[in-house]
Amino acid sequence: MRITADTNVLVRAITRDDPTQAAAAQAALQAAEAVAVPVPALCELVWVLAQGYKVPREEIAQAVRRLIGAAGVIIDRPATEAGLAVLEAGGDFADGAIAYEGRWLGADTFVSFDNRAVQIIAAQGHAARLP
Numbered sequence: 001m002r003i004t005a006d007t008n009v010l011v012r013a014i015t016r017d018d019p020t021q022a023a024a025a026q027a028a029l030q031a032a033e034a035v036a037v038p039v040p041a042l043c044e045l046v047w048v049l050a051q052g053y054k055v056p057r058e059e060i061a062q063a064v065r066r067l068i069g070a071a072g073v074i075i076d077r078p079a080t081e082a083g084l085a086v087l088e089a090g091g092d093f094a095d096g097a098i099a100y101e102g103r104w105l106g107a108d109t110f111v112s113f114d115n116r117a118v119q120i121i122a123a124q125g126h127a128a129r130l131p
Helices: 007-015 019-031 039-052 057-069 077-088 093-104 115-123
Strands: 002-004 034-036
Touching: 007 019, 007 039, 007 057, 039 057, 039 077, 039 093, 057 077, 077 093, 077 115, 093 115
Parallel strands: 002 034
Antiparallel strands: none
């Protein structure tokens, strides 16, 4: 079976905060022939780990890298790497993924009220500015 992992399944598998659900999540992920992890699920995962569980960004990046490196996991690698690059530079994973996808869709400039995101994305060599 090929599955799409929802954020709550990923959170349970990573945090193991509910033993019953964690075991079910890990079993579902391990039994799957392939696990599709959409970028929005990764954005939510990073947000939940950071805001809800207060996991440091370095540990979040490591958890995401372990997840995307697992056999059978299917992701949008360029968008995920863009998100990780911004996360590891001190910004939000979602901003990196959004900026990447915008470029993929044909945009030439990332525009945000988030000054930190604009600075990080500009420092990575991409056009970015405040509105």
